[in-house]
Amino acid sequence: MRAKKTVAIGILGSKLDRVGKGSQRWNKWRPTLSLCQQPDLLIDRLELIHGEARWDTDLALKVAADIAQVSPETEVRLHPMALQNPWDFEEVYASLHDFAAGYPFDTAGEDYLVHITTGTHVQQIVWFLLAESRHIPAKLIQTQPSGAREDDSAPAGRHVVTDLDLQRYDQIAKRFQAERLQGTELLKSGIATRNAAFNRTIEQIERVAARSRAPILISGPTGAGKSFLARQIYELKRGRHQVDGAFVEVNCATLRGDTAMSTLFGHTKGAFTGAQQAREGLLRSAHKGVLFLDEIGELPLDEQAMLLKAIEEKRFLPMGSDKEVESDFTLIAGTNRDLQARVNEGQFREDLLARINIWTFVLPGLANRSEDIEPNIDFELQRYARDNGHRVRFSAEARRRYLSFATSRDANWSGNFRQLSASITRMATLADSGRIDMALVEDELERLRQDWRLPATSDPLSEHLANAGLEIDLFDRLQLESVLRVCRTAASQADAGRKLFAHSRTAKASPNDSDRIRKFLARFNITWSQVHELSAPRR
Structure with missing residues (x-):
C-alpha cells in the first residue's frame, strides 16, 4: 500500500528566508529551506504563501529554486496572498481561514504540517488556532538553527513537531481534569459532600466561574451557604487570574434611604445632610473584583435602576455628582426570595432580574442534604480546631447519637448550615479534655428541640440503633x-x-x-x- 505523502504549509519569511547573498546563502540558516533539508523528514509538497509585491514573488521563486536543489523530490506550490497589514488579527485570520476553507485536504492520502516559524506573531497565532480547531487537519512544525547563531555550520538546523489533538495526550487531559477537581474542591472548601444534586450544581458553578464574567445568582434559604459560596467563587476566579480586585459584600436588607444609595454608589461631600466627607461606595471598591449583593430582593427600586446601569455600562453617578465614575466589577447576587414573585408584586425590576438571571443556582437547605451532615460536622470540628488551637472529637457513642438525631425526620435545621455550625461550636466549647460525650450531646439535642419547638420526646428506636452502632438506609x-x-x-x-x-x-x-x-x-x-x-x- 502506498505510504501517505507529507504536505507542509507555510508563509515565506520576508527576513529570515532572505538572508545571505549569492553562494553565501548556503551557509545561512533559512527556515523554509531548512524545512526541506531535514534528514528524517521528506516533504513531498510545500504550499508556500507569500505577498503579492514583486520582491516577495522574486524571493519566493528563489527559495523554490533552492529547494529544488536540496530536495528535488519536493514539489513547491506558490500562493500569493494580498495582506495590507500582516499584524492585523482580523485581516490575517480571514485570509488564512479562507485559504484553509478552499484547500482540497485529502487526509486519507496525505499528512499535513503547518510551518509556524516564519510570518508575524499574529500569523503564527492564527495558524495555531486553525490547527487546534481542526480547520486545518495538521500538526505544527517548527524549524530552528542547530546552534546559537544563524550562520551555523549545519544550516539545515533541526525541527520539532507538535500535535494539537489533546485527546492523544492523556497526561494533559488528566491535568485539565485535576484542575477542574481542584476548582470544585475549592468551592466546597474540601468538604466531601455526598449529595448528588449539590455536587452537580458545584460542578456547573466551577465551569461558569472559570469561563464567564456574567452575573451569577445564588438562591437558597437563609444559612444555606450563599455568602460562603460567593467568597469561594471569588477565590477561584482570583486563582485563575480573572479578577485581581477585592471581594466586597453587603446585605441589601440592611440598606435603606440615602444610606442605600451612598453605600453602594458613593457620594460627594455635601451631597446630603451629614455628608461631611466624600465616600467611594462599594461598587467602586469592587473594581476589578467581585461584588456580592446578598438578599438582592430587598434592594430599593431606585437603587435597582442604578445597579442595572452599572452592570451593563460599568459606569454610574455617585450621589451629588454630575460626573460618572467607572467600576469593572463581577456581580454575584444572593436571595432567599422568589424574585419573579417580587417582580409580579412590583417590588423588583423585571429588566434587572433578566440581567442577573443568566446563571442561577439553587442551594438546597441542610434538611434536604442529610447525607452531607456528617462531612460538614467534620468540617466544623476542623474549623474549630483551626480557630481555637486545639482539637475536639466526639466519643463513638456520642457521634452516633448526634448523627442519628441530626439526620432524623424531626431535625428540620431551620437555620441550615449556620445552625449546624453553631451547634458543633457549642459542644466543642463545652467539651472537657477535647471529648464530646453523650451528656453534652443530649444537652445539645434538647436545646435544638426547643429551638425547633419540638415536643419534649425522644425517639427510642433511633437511640437503640445509635447505641448499637447501626447506621441503616x-x-x-x-x-x-x-x-x-x-x-x-x-x-x-x-x-x-x-x-x-x-x-x-x-x-x-x-x-x-x-x-x-x-x-x-x-x-x-x-x-x-x-x-x-x-x-x-x-x-
Whole structure:
C-alpha cells in the first residue's frame, strides 16, 4: 500500500528566508529551506504563501529554486496572498481561514504540517488556532538553527513537531481534569459532600466561574451557604487570574434611604445632610473584583435602576455628582426570595432580574442534604480546631447519637448550615479534655428541640440503633418501623408472624412464623421483649 505523502504549509519569511547573498546563502540558516533539508523528514509538497509585491514573488521563486536543489523530490506550490497589514488579527485570520476553507485536504492520502516559524506573531497565532480547531487537519512544525547563531555550520538546523489533538495526550487531559477537581474542591472548601444534586450544581458553578464574567445568582434559604459560596467563587476566579480586585459584600436588607444609595454608589461631600466627607461606595471598591449583593430582593427600586446601569455600562453617578465614575466589577447576587414573585408584586425590576438571571443556582437547605451532615460536622470540628488551637472529637457513642438525631425526620435545621455550625461550636466549647460525650450531646439535642419547638420526646428506636452502632438506609428504617407497628398490635411473636407473612406462609410445609420474626428483628439487635418499648416515642 502506498505510504501517505507529507504536505507542509507555510508563509515565506520576508527576513529570515532572505538572508545571505549569492553562494553565501548556503551557509545561512533559512527556515523554509531548512524545512526541506531535514534528514528524517521528506516533504513531498510545500504550499508556500507569500505577498503579492514583486520582491516577495522574486524571493519566493528563489527559495523554490533552492529547494529544488536540496530536495528535488519536493514539489513547491506558490500562493500569493494580498495582506495590507500582516499584524492585523482580523485581516490575517480571514485570509488564512479562507485559504484553509478552499484547500482540497485529502487526509486519507496525505499528512499535513503547518510551518509556524516564519510570518508575524499574529500569523503564527492564527495558524495555531486553525490547527487546534481542526480547520486545518495538521500538526505544527517548527524549524530552528542547530546552534546559537544563524550562520551555523549545519544550516539545515533541526525541527520539532507538535500535535494539537489533546485527546492523544492523556497526561494533559488528566491535568485539565485535576484542575477542574481542584476548582470544585475549592468551592466546597474540601468538604466531601455526598449529595448528588449539590455536587452537580458545584460542578456547573466551577465551569461558569472559570469561563464567564456574567452575573451569577445564588438562591437558597437563609444559612444555606450563599455568602460562603460567593467568597469561594471569588477565590477561584482570583486563582485563575480573572479578577485581581477585592471581594466586597453587603446585605441589601440592611440598606435603606440615602444610606442605600451612598453605600453602594458613593457620594460627594455635601451631597446630603451629614455628608461631611466624600465616600467611594462599594461598587467602586469592587473594581476589578467581585461584588456580592446578598438578599438582592430587598434592594430599593431606585437603587435597582442604578445597579442595572452599572452592570451593563460599568459606569454610574455617585450621589451629588454630575460626573460618572467607572467600576469593572463581577456581580454575584444572593436571595432567599422568589424574585419573579417580587417582580409580579412590583417590588423588583423585571429588566434587572433578566440581567442577573443568566446563571442561577439553587442551594438546597441542610434538611434536604442529610447525607452531607456528617462531612460538614467534620468540617466544623476542623474549623474549630483551626480557630481555637486545639482539637475536639466526639466519643463513638456520642457521634452516633448526634448523627442519628441530626439526620432524623424531626431535625428540620431551620437555620441550615449556620445552625449546624453553631451547634458543633457549642459542644466543642463545652467539651472537657477535647471529648464530646453523650451528656453534652443530649444537652445539645434538647436545646435544638426547643429551638425547633419540638415536643419534649425522644425517639427510642433511633437511640437503640445509635447505641448499637447501626447506621441503616431510609428504606430499611421504614420497613423496620412498619414491622414494629404490626408487632405492637400482635398478641405474640407467632401472631405477628402470621399477620406479616399471611401470604408467603401458605407456601411452606411447616411455617415457623415466630422464627422468621425473631431473625428479622435480630438484624437490628432487637428482641421481642423490646418491641413495645421501641415502637413509640417516650415523653
